[in-house]
Structures are given as structure tokens and as C-alpha cells.
Amino acid sequence: MERTFVAVKPDGVQRGLCGEIIKRFEQRGFKLVAAKFIQASEDHMKQHYLDLKDMPFYAGLCKYMSSGPVLAMVWEGQSAVKLTRMMLGETNPADSKPGSVRGDLCINIGRNIIHGSDTLENAKKEVDLWFKAEEFANYTLCSQPFLYE
Ligand code: UDP
Ligand code: MG
Numbered sequence: 001m002e003r004t005f006v007a008v009k010p011d012g013v014q015r016g017l018c019g020e021i022i023k024r025f026e027q028r029g030f031k032l033v034a035a036k037f038i039q040a041s042e043d044h045m046k047q048h049y050l051d052l053k054d055m056p057f058y059a060g061l062c063k064y065m066s067s068g069p070v071l072a073m074v075w076e077g078q079s080a081v082k083l084t085r086m087m088l089g090e091t092n093p094a095d096s097k098p099g100s101v102r103g104d105l106c107i108n109i110g111r112n113i114i115h116g117s118d119t120l121e122n123a124k125k126e127v128d129l130w131f132k133a134e135e136f137a138n139y140t141l142c143s144q145p146f147l148y149e
Contacts, residue, residue: 002080003033004117005126010068012113017105018071021114024087024101025075029147034074034127034136042066048129051122057110064110072130078148081123084116 006025008018025032040048045062052058075084089096089103093112096103106113117123141147 001076001078002120002123003074003076003127004080004084004123005115005130006073006075006084006117007115007130008071008073009065009111009113009115010070011064011106011111013069013071015105015113017113020105021071021101022073025073025084028077028083028087029143030075030077030080030084031141031144032073032137033076034131036072036131036135037069038072039069040066040072044129048126060110074127074131074136081117081120085118088114088116 006021008021012018012021022032042062045065046053046058048065049058049061052061055061077083087101089100091102091112092109093102093106094109098104101114102112117126
């Protein structure tokens with residue numbers, strides 16, 4: 001089982017897409033193990049996107065990500081990191097296939113409504129950056145034996 005960090009960005013929140021996005025992860029069979037609705041500081045977003053610090057869009061990205069509340073979540077499941085990235089689509093919504101979150105629900109690369117960790121290593125870092133140990137729910141999904149053999 002893997003855990004991955006997913007966040008509905010401020011634009012996704014403002015556009016009323018939290019429910020639609022949660023629905024897709026639930027329906028795929030992923031288990032929600034942590035969630036919070038918070039406005040992150042610019043410093044927190046600078047830490048989150050540290051890998052991109054030399055990119056021309058870094059400052060604007062961190063400002064936008066801290067401009068309003070985000071829905072931060074940790075989803076658990078088999079191959080959760082890879083499958084989540086596939087569900088998100090490409091970074092640029094214009095390259096994202098219909099059926100993906102970005103391919104169905106947004107248009108512009110700078111307002112692409114959702115974040116998902118790109119590797120298992122980054123997922124671990126991001127989960128630790130956003131959540132404390134006591135913020136995780138410890139439970140078994142009743143659908144578990146019908147999702148996995
Ligand atoms: N981004 C942007 N302009 C670009 C590339 C990226 O505004 O040319 C933003 C976009 O919101 C993207 C985020 O920076 O989601 C992080 O970029 P990354 O390459 O990590 O894409 P992601 O992992 O989100 O698909
Ligand atoms: Mg990324």
C-alpha cells in the first residue's frame with residue numbers, strides 16, 4: 001500500500017470542485033486517511049515546491065497556492081502515487097486527456113486545480129510536510145476485500 005498527497009488548489013476550491021474530486025478518488029477505491037481544509041502560508045508553499053525554486057513561475061505559484069484555502073488530503077491504496085498522477089492528467093490541462101481531472105475540469109496550466117505527488121519519495125516528504133502523525137485516521141474500509149485480492 002502506498003500513500004500519496006493530494007490537494008485541491010485554491011482555484012479548485014473556489015470553483016466548487018472539492019466534492020467532484022473527492023468523489024473520483026472514492027470511486028476509484030482509494031482510502032482517505034487524512035484531510036484538512038486550510039490556508040497555507042507562502043513559506044509553507046515555498047517549502048512544498050522547493051524542487052521548482054529556480055523556475056520562473058515559482059514565486060507566482062507559491063503566492064497563488066497561499067491565496068486561499070486548499071483541501072489537503074492523503075489517499076492510500078495500491079500504486080496510489082502512479083494511479084493518482086494518471087487520474088490528474090498532465091501538468092498542462094491542454095495536454096490532459098478527457099477523463100482526467102485536469103482534462104475534464106480546467107483549462108490553464110497556472111490554474112490546474114489539483115496537486116498530486118509525483119514519486120513515492122516526494123509523496124512521503126509531502127505527507128510529512130502537511131500532516132502530523134495524530135492527524136491520520138486508523139480504520140479499515142469495508143470495501144477492502146472487494147478492491148484487492
Ligand atoms: N506551473 C505553472 N507553469 C508552468 C509549469 C507549472 O504555473 O509552466 C504550476 C502548475 O500549477 C503546476 C505546478 O506549477 O501544477 C507544479 O509544477 P509541476 O511541474 O510539479 O507540475 P505537477 O506536478 O503539478 O503536474
Ligand atoms: Mg509536481
